[in-house]
Amino acid sequence: MVGLDFSKSIPSNTGRPPYSPQDLLKLYIYGYLNRIRSSRRLEMETKRNLEVIWLLKKLSPDHKTISRFRSDNSTALKGVFRDFVKLCLSLDLYGRELAAIDGSKFKAVNSTDRNFGIKELNERIKRLSIRIDEYIQQLNESDLADDGGQGSTSNDASQSHATADDIKQIIERLSTRKDTYEVYLEELAENGETQKSLTDPGARLMRGAKGFDVSYNVQVSVDSKHKLIAEFNVSNDGNDMKQLATMAISTSEILEAPSIAATANTGYNNPSEIAKCIEAGIIPQIAGSGGNICIPCDAHEAHEITSHKNGRSVYLKDRNIVICPMGNLLYPKHYKNVDKTARY
Numbered sequence: 001m002v003g004l005d006f007s008k009s010i011p012s013n014t015g016r017p018p019y020s021p022q023d024l025l026k027l028y029i030y031g032y033l034n035r036i037r038s039s040r041r042l043e044m045e046t047k048r049n050l051e052v053i054w055l056l057k058k059l060s061p062d063h064k065t066i067s068r069f070r071s072d073n074s075t076a077l078k079g080v081f082r083d084f085v086k087l088c089l090s091l092d093l094y095g096r097e098l099a100a101i102d103g104s105k106f107k108a109v110n111s112t113d114r115n116f117g118i119k120e121l122n123e124r125i126k127r128l129s130i131r132i133d134e135y136i137q138q139l140n141e142s143d144l145a146d147d148g149g150q151g152s153t154s155n156d157a158s159q160s161h162a163t164a165d166d167i168k169q170i171i172e173r174l175s176t177r178k179d180t181y182e183v184y185l186e187e188l189a190e191n192g193e194t195q196k197s198l199t200d201p202g203a204r205l206m207r208g209a210k211g212f213d214v215s216y217n218v219q220v221s222v223d224s225k226h227k228l229i230a231e232f233n234v235s236n237d238g239n240d241m242k243q244l245a246t247m248a249i250s251t252s253e254i255l256e257a258p259s260i261a262a263t264a265n266t267g268y269n270n271p272s273e274i275a276k277c278i279e280a281g282i283i284p285q286i287a288g289s290g291g292n293i294c295i296p297c298d299a300h301e302a303h304e305i306t307s308h309k310n311g312r313s314v315y316l317k318d319r320n321i322v323i324c325p326m327g328n329l330l331y332p333k334h335y336k337n338v339d340k341t342a343r344y
Helices: 021-033 039-048 050-055 063-072 074-090 118-148 154-191 244-254 271-279
Strands: 098-107 115-117 195-197 204-208 211-223 229-235 261-264 283-286 304-308 311-316 321-323
Touching (some): 021 039, 021 050, 021 063, 021 074, 039 050, 039 063, 063 074, 074 229, 098 204, 098 244, 118 154, 154 195, 195 204, 229 244, 271 283
Parallel strands (some): 098 261, 261 283
Antiparallel strands (some): 098 211, 115 195, 211 229, 304 311, 311 321
């Protein structure tokens, strides 16, 4: 547990000893296998479920301890997964020849009302500015009426002043909200982001099976031999266009298979990602219209992404050839503006 960098794996010399990360990891894995995600539910299971009572040797951590264990050891938990993959490798459970890559949208705890994009923030700031101007105009008219109504009764005057105070409070609230939205815009500009989620900062608004929702894009790579997961990654990209190379190269490294084939659906059909896979020695197999295999080549030098009359392609400069998104080799006669006398 020390090598995996779990927090509190080395107990302090003073104070009450904490729960061992080994015991909390057992509880975490038990909850994962039995689809128990709630920390409060897990705490309840430690008091009533005989399996968990036996597993933890009658220990019963509270829900806050369980929750903190998950949040404080996210990196270490991924290290546990990688160690498990290494164990499966030693048992020859991975074929290391073909891996299938796909993604799923997992809904975050962030509601759509607490997710803001740049366009929406600008629109809200504009609407708030208009409303603030309207209330300021009402306040000015109220002040002019007070100045001109010298013969009014004291009750009328007090009612007028009360209305003005209410308007001032409204203006103050609207101004505070406007300032908050402007701060959000500044943060987005500094971070180079396009969305801000208040409850779950890493989540983004993206299209899923049931429409748009604030979610995460979870990528998984599965080995073909026993259908075991080899690698996973959590992204906030709304689609899979930029996920192929990252997942394929990471899968190749963890399985120690430099020439593995990686297959994916048409959502991963991105020439630049295909080129990165080819340069890394990985054979990308991308589904699409007209074919589904991108054949490997021995050119791992710098390449250029270009376009030709048949669509997006990968141009391998040193060989003077083009690989189309479906993996077909296109020689100089199929495209223009290249040196047809080059040897390849």
